[in-house]
Amino acid sequence: MIHSSEEEEFEHELDVFRIEVDSGTQFFYAYLAVNAALSANKAALDAVNKAPLFWGTNVGALQAAFFITLGRIFDQKSNHNVDKLLRLAQNNISIFSKEALAKRKRKLSENADEWLDDYLEDVYVPTSDDFRGLKKHIRKYRQIYEQKYRNIRHKIFTHKELSKPDDIQRLYSMTNIGELEKLCIFLNKLHQTLWELLSNGRKPILRPMRYSARNMRKRPQPEWYGQTVQERIVTETHTYFEMMTPKAQHYAAPDRR
Numbered sequence: 313m314i315h316s317s318e319e320e321e322f323e324h325e326l327d328v329f330r331i332e333v334d335s336g337t338q339f340f341y342a343y344l345a346v347n348a349a350l351s352a353n354k355a356a357l358d359a360v361n362k363a364p365l366f367w368g369t370n371v372g373a374l375q376a377a378f379f380i381t382l383g384r385i386f387d388q389k390s391n392h393n394v395d396k397l398l399r400l401a402q403n404n405i406s407i408f409s410k411e412a413l414a415k416r417k418r419k420l421s422e423n424a425d426e427w428l429d430d431y432l433e434d435v436y437v438p439t440s441d442d443f444r445g446l447k448k449h450i451r452k453y454r455q456i457y458e459q460k461y462r463n464i465r466h467k468i469f470t471h472k473e474l475s476k477p478d479d480i481q482r483l484y485s486m487t488n489i490g491e492l493e494k495l496c497i498f499l500n501k502l503h504q505t506l507w508e509l510l511s512n513g514r515k516p517i518l519r520p521m522r523y524s525a526r527n528m529r530k531r532p533q534p535e536w537y538g539q540t541v542q543e544r545i546v547t548e549t550h551t552y553f554e555m556m557t558p559k560a561q562h563y564a565a566p567d568r569r
Contacts, residue, residue, distance in 0.1 A: 318404040319412065325400055326506055328392045329385075333499045334541050336381035340496055341542045343374040344489070344525040345549035355557035379465040385499065386457045394450055394502070401506065402443040410435050413513050435513030442516045446502065449518065453495050460486045490524070497523035500540065 418424045467473040508514040528546040
């Protein structure tokens with residue numbers, strides 16, 4: 313039996329998760345894109361250095377906002393976290409039945425009865441094993457967050473437990489840009505997976521998605537392809553600096569990754 317209140321609660325939590333993931337992704341990839349643009353564009357760097365307080369404030373705010381958002385997603389005491397979302401899905405698996413999907417499709421399409429039976433033949437109905445598999449991925453990335461990034465959030469950005477430069481640097485020395493990129497994109501893939509399962513009955517598999525900001529800069533996806541939020545923010549950041557310094561002098565910055 314399908315309970316609309318449970319379905320509505322899951323849809324709400326999924327949308328909250330989307331907003332959190334999009335926000336965290338924008339903050340992090342904008343931070344990366346700004347630093348990369350300034351490393352490769354001498355004129356942009358010179359322009360930014362004319363207003364160092366303003367730009368330092370913005371870059372610092374992006375970094376702080378990213379870590380705070382990341383904590384809301386992973387911390388199990390948060391009102392809206394990734395575990396709550398998956399628990400709702402697993403405990404209310406009837407939400408993903410063919411009958412429930414058919415009902416949602418009929419709400420969105422006036423002629424659903426003309427095509428719905430054929431559509432439902434290829435719909436995937438998940439089992440508890442599917443959600444256990446997603447939980448394993450979540451545990452993996454939460455462990456990374458808890459071991460390396462939770463203390464940065466708690467001790468630097470939210471509670472200011474650390475103030476000595478050496479103590480702060482010690483925490484930052486454990487970070488890894490590539491690892492954080494993968495963590496961010498995992499959250500994006502998880503949302504996409506759950507949304508596709510709910511909306512289209514697609515099997516809940518984490519499908520490939522580009523994570524490297526460096527590759528996004530070198531080989532941007534065209535707009536018609538349907539850019540992800542991380543692709544858009546990287547592209548827009550670099551476009552902004554190109555517009556700001558049309559006669560910019562570019563040089564190849566060393567790849568420190």
